Amino acid sequence: MPKQENGQKEDSIIQNDLSESFEEEVRAFLSDEEKLHLFDDLTKVNPVTTTTVLKCLQARYTVNLFYTNAGCSLVALNPFQPISCLYSPELMREYHVALRPQDLKPHIFAVAEQTYRNVQSQLDPVNQSIIVSGESGAGKTWTSRCLMKFYASVAASVISPKGNETVERIEKRVLDSNPVMEAFGNACTLRNNNSSRFGKYIQLQLDRFHHLSSASIQTFLLEKTRVAYQAPNERNFHIFYQITKGATAEERLEWNLPEGADYRWLPNSERNLDEDCFEVTRDAMFHLGIDCSTQNNIFKVLSGLLHLGNVQFSNPVDESQPCELEDKTKDFVKTAGDLLKIPVEELLESLRIRTITAGKQQQVFKKPCSRAECETRRDCLAKVIYARLFEWLVLVINESIYADPSVWTSFIGLLDVYGFEAFPENNLEQLCINYANEKLQQHFVAHYLKAQQEEYAAEGLQWSFINYQDNQNCLDLIEGSPLSIFSLLNEECRLNRSSNTDLFQTRIEKALSNNQCLSRNKFSKKPNFIISHYAGKVCYQLAAMVEKNKDPIPPELVHVLQNSKDPLLQKLFPMTERNQNSIKTQNRAAVVTVVSKFKGSLEHLMQILNSTTPHYIRCIKPNADCKAMTFKREEVLSQLQACGIVEAITISAAGFPxxxxxxxxxxxxxxxxxxxxxxxxxxxxxxxxxxxxxxxxxxxxxxxxxxxxxxxxxxxxxxxxxxxxxxxxxxxxxxxxxxxxxxxxxGNSVLEQLEARRAEVLNEKAFCIQCCWRKFKQKKLVKERWSATVIQAAIRSWLAKNRFQRMRRAANVIKHSWRKWKAKMAALAAAELDEGDEKAFLVPGAPVISAKPPCSLDTSWPLHAIIQFWPLGLVLAAAPVTVRGLRRDLSLLASLRVRQGSDCCRVESFGCGITSIRALPQGSIKFHCKKSPLHYANVSPHTDACSVTGFNQILLDRKKLLPT
Ligand SMILES: Nc1ncnc2c1ncn2[C@@H]1O[C@H](COP(=O)(O)OP(=O)(O)OP(=O)(O)O)[C@@H](O)[C@H]1O
Known part of the structure; x- marks a missing residue:
């Protein structure tokens, strides 16, 4: 039995191995992992699964490719280190002037340029928005900053000098708004050293020439609690560290910030960050129109807040008395009062004593606050001052970059919002943030998926093959009417009863039980509720949620701030009729809760976004430790899910992209x-x-x-x-x-087929054109060659004829001279003979023969003499003409000697194409001619059979004379 079991185990192991290797093979067949980084679009990896998408992103990340398309979104991986040339002005220009920027490598500049071109094309909707999302530290602020720089540089290419001035001014101010907003709105957190603690929507407004003419900034949900509370290892807003570290000695004196002083609300100040640079913030504030005295005023107030933070209370001995101040903190209250220009007594009273209005006569009672209440009031005072200061700064920035709407005709909006958040403990802040993300996801779904669906339906294609889950259910749970978590929260605030979280939990469960997105962690003792968001489930704690939603500002605090002598505080807390009566009417006033305020501003934003063409940039943080070049798959995957990329990829792959x-x-x-x-x-x-x-x-x-x-x-x-x-x-x-x-x-496959076939056909056509052209060229060449040959032949034959005639003339001359000489010789010989004969006949008895000229002799003997001498003629004729005098004589003699010594002549070169002479005394003489390199040199211009060239002609002539 155990053996059998072992055998089965082995079988299953082998089977597993086989199936794994098969899967591996199929995977290798579908996607070449070595080339995975070459995929510019995640929807094109094969097959489109989260695994391949992750692998592709990782492969690209390792080769420094940080941007990848994912359908209509761009995925941006944070490199966590400066990458040279990735955001250079040259690269901006490259994308700006490119014929098709989308054909270049995926980049935020490609998105920015596409957006800009959409505005230029004036196609409806003309206005554009770029939604930059991602979790804290993913690179949203960085991306927005780069996009703003891109538009600033694009707009800087204006030609008119006047326009240029305006553009430069606006562009500078828009860029200057960044350091100011970051100094007051960013802080060092566990997840990001420069974490934006607010949401931001910037509208870059363009005139009819598409130049930057103005801008506006809208902010959301500043994390004001950070002023008075910083989580362990986190810091307060950057500006506090900037003033304590960067103030001059004079300023320190004026703002009461002695060097090395300790402030409770300034933890981890020993850490020095790049963001601590005070000068940059001041310069930027100055450019935005905040003069030195106003700046001074702002920093004084901030310093007052730091001193306020050091104020600590102790429980009074008598409960009917206000809380005591701890000895060491008494100075801090005084300094805080001085810096905020609020009398110390008034300040202390507002912090320690509550005013209650009750009864029909609206009687006013004063009640000392508990220590905890005093501390809450202190924190509240700081938070409200800081929040109003931030709002005021945004207002000032907006005023400095504002232009009348008649000046601009279109806009590009940049939305930098906090990404989806799910911590071990989540409260109202996370609820608002995740609600905003749900809204944006719905917008994405509406834009991307619904647009696809509508288009398919309009074209008669059934929308049955893509299954996607709309998050409307989840949104109904959060913000729906009449019953939702928001409405129940607001009701709790309105009722103004002391909040019982257990009861509230039951109320939520009862009212919203039919919504599938709601559940509860039954194992937790703390009252809670769970919402199933599109990106995952998040458990929210109910403790303090109602209070946070109320965000109450004790009227005494507002009152004391309104009575401050500080010009800035007076601006931030103006005295109004309503404020004056606020203490009396506080209970009856309609409570404007945090969620209703947030919902209102988000709805306004969504309206703007819905009227624009959206573009999405999804920033991804490759690792939680902010380490360069470290890619953690699980962390990336959860972010891809949270920003809806996984869904988008699936849909893109499933539909017809x-x-x-x-x-x-x-x-x-x-x-x-x-x-x-x-x-x-x-x-x-x-x-x-x-x-x-x-x-x-x-x-x-x-x-x-x-x-x-x-x-x-x-x-x-x-x-x-x-x-x-x-x-x-x-x-x-x-x-x-x-x-x-x-x-x-x-689908992509069909497009590829079409393109491949098109390329094939184009190739065939090109080949055909090439063939025809080559044929034509070939024919032309043949014709040209033939013509050249004919011309060459004519010229050569003419030259040959000339040469032949010359030679013939020369031969005639030789022949003539030779004959003359022969005749002379014959005559001489005859005369000699005659003399001899006469002498012989003079012998007694001999007959006397009269002398006769040779010509009159018997025709046979003079011919013999001639034949005897013709080789000499040949020798003379063939003797080198260049050689003269004695040498010529010697060569003639040598030739004659040869002639005498043998029956045939020796072969010798005499130039002029004649290489040898072979004299056959009894027969004929042969000429050996070297073949000329010229084609027609060997061709006789005369085609008749008797046309024999050169000496052969002569010899033949001679032959005729010889007796046969
Ligand atoms: N493209 C980039 N190249 C180099 N470094 C980058 C890039 N993007 C981001 N970083 C680095 O990552 C850090 C975090 O980026 P950033 O502040 O933009 O994140 P965030 O998404 O805005 O975070 P939060 O939501 O907390 O504000 C930056 O301070 C910067 O050091």
């Missing part, structure tokens, strides 16, 4: 139709297509039909599965192409 209008399709792929072989249908289709073309606009419907048939024909040629989709009208049968009413819908 490519849609091409019929006209554009036929324009590009008509070539594929024509490339097909002749067929009846084609003729029919073509005629209908052309008919539609001729009739033009009058037959729009017919035009579409005709185009559709052309499109179908092309698709049938190239894509085999198209018929299925067309027939069924949906994605059944796995068809990846569909012919709609005005557009062709297709």
């Amino acid at each position: 490519i849609r091409i209008p019929f006209q554009s399709f036929t324009e590009r792929y008509e070539i594929l139709r024509k490339s097909r072989g002749p067929n009846k249908n084609r003729v029919c289709d073509k005629s209908s297509y052309h008919t539609a073309e001729k009739k033009g606009e009058t037959l729009v419907a017919g035009d579409d039909k005709a185009s559709r048939s052309v499109v179908s024909e092309i698709l049938q040629n190239v894509v085999t599965e198209q018929t299925t989709a067309e027939q069924t009208g949906n994605r059944a049968g796995n068809a990846s192409v569909y012919c709609g009413k005005t557009k062709v819908f297709m």
Whole structure:
């Protein structure tokens, strides 16, 4: 039995191994992991799964590619280190001047440029928005800053000097708003050294020439609690550290900030960050129109808050008395009062004594606060001052970058919002942040998915193949009417009863039990509720939630601030009629809660976003420790889920990511139709297509039909599965192409097929053109060569003829001289003979023969003499003409000696193409001619048989004379 078990185990191990190796093989076949980093779009990895997407992102991250497209979003991975040239002005220009910036590498500048071009094209909706999201430390602020710089640089290319001045001024101010907002709104947290503690929407307004003419900034939900409370290892807002570290000695004196002093609300001040630079903030404030005295006033108030933070209370001995001040903190109250220009007594009273108005007569009672209440009031005072100061700063910045709406015609909005948050303990802040993210996710869904759905439906394609979950249910749970978490929270605040969290928990459960997105952690003792967000479940603690929602500001505090002599505080807390009566009417006033305020501003923002064309940049933090070049898959995956990328990828892959209008399709792929072989249908289709073309606009419907048939024909040629989709009208049968009413819908694979076929056909055509051209060129060349040959032949034959004639003339001269000489010699010989004969005949008895000229002699003997001498003539004729005098004589003699010594002549070169002479005394003489390099040199211009060249002619002539 154990053996059998072992055997089964082994079998299953082998099977597992096999299936794993098979999977590996399939994976390797589908996606070449070595080339994974080459995918610019996550929806194009094969297959589109979270695993491959993660691998692709990681592969790109390791080769310093931080941006990747994901359908209509851009995924931005934080490098956590400066990357040279990644945001240089040169790169900005490259994207700005590119013909198709989307064809360049994915980058935030590509998104920025596309957005800018959309505005330029004036296509509805003209206004654009870029939604930058991600968790804390993912790089949202960095990205927004880079985008602002991009637009500032694009707008700086204005030609008119006056316009340039305005643009530069606005551009500088817009950029200067960053350090100011960051100094007052950012802080060092555990997750990010420069964490924005507020949401921000910046509108860059462009005039009709698309130049930056003005801007406006809207902020959301500043984390004001940070002024009075900082989590362990976190810090307060940067500005507090800037003033304590950067103030001059004079300022320290004026603001009462002695060097090295300790402030409870200034933890971790020993840490020095880049963000602690006071000068940068001051310069930027100055450029934004905040003069030195106002700046001084601001820093004085901030210093007052730091002193206020050091005020500590102790329980009184008598409960009917206000809380005591701890000895060591008495000075701090005084200093705080001095700096805030509030009399110390008034300040202390507002912190320690509550005013209650009760009864029909609205009687006013004063009640000392408990120690905890005093501390809450102290913190509240600081928070309210800081929050109003921040609001006022935003107002000042807006005023300095504002322009009348008549000046600008369009805008590009940049939204930098906090990403989805899920901590071990979550409260109202997280609820608001996650609510904002749900809203934005819905916007994304509405834009991306619903737009797809509507388009498919309009084109007659059934929307049945993509299953996506709308988050409306979750939003209904949070903000719905009449019953939702927000409405219940507001009700609790309105009722103004002391909050019982257990009861509140039961109330929520009862009222919203039918919403599937709501649940509760039953194992926790603390009252809570869980919301199933699109990005995951988050458990919210109910403790203090109602109080936080009320965000009450004790009227005594407002009153004391309104009575301050400080000009800035007077601006921040102006005295109004309503304020004056606020103490009396506090209980009856409608409570404006945090959630209702937040909901209002978010709805306003959503209205703006809905009227624009959105672009999404999803910032991802590759690791929680902010380490450079460290990629943690689990952390990235949870962020991809939180920003809806996983869903978007799935949908993109499942749907038809490519849609091409019929006209554009036929324009590009008509070539594929024509490339097909002749067929009846084609003729029919073509005629209908052309008919539609001729009739033009009058037959729009017919035009579409005709185009559709052309499109179908092309698709049938190239894509085999198209018929299925067309027939069924949906994605059944796995068809990846569909012919709609005005557009062709297709998957990437079909596009690839079409493009590949197009390239093939274009290649064929190009090849054909090349062949024709080469043929033509070849023919032309042959003709030219033939003509050249004819000309050359004519010239050569003329030259040869010339040469031949010259030689012939020379031979004639030789012949003539030789004959003369021979005759002379014969005559001499004859004379000698005659003399001899006469002498012989003079012998007695001998007959006397009279002397006769040689010519009159018997014809046979003089000929013999001539034959005896003709080699000499030859020798003379062939003797080198360049050699003269004695040498010529010697060479002649040598030739003669040879002649005498042997029957035949020796071979010798004499130049002029003659290499040897072989004299055959009894026979003929042969000429050996070296073949000339010229083609026609060997051809006799005379074609008749008797035309023999050179000496042969002479010899032949001689031969005729010889007796046969
Ligand atoms: N593209 C980048 N190149 C180099 N460093 C970057 C880049 N993006 C972000 N960082 C680094 O990451 C840090 C965090 O970025 P950033 O402050 O923009 O995050 P955030 O998403 O705005 O966070 P929070 O929501 O907390 O404000 C930056 O201070 C910077 O050091």
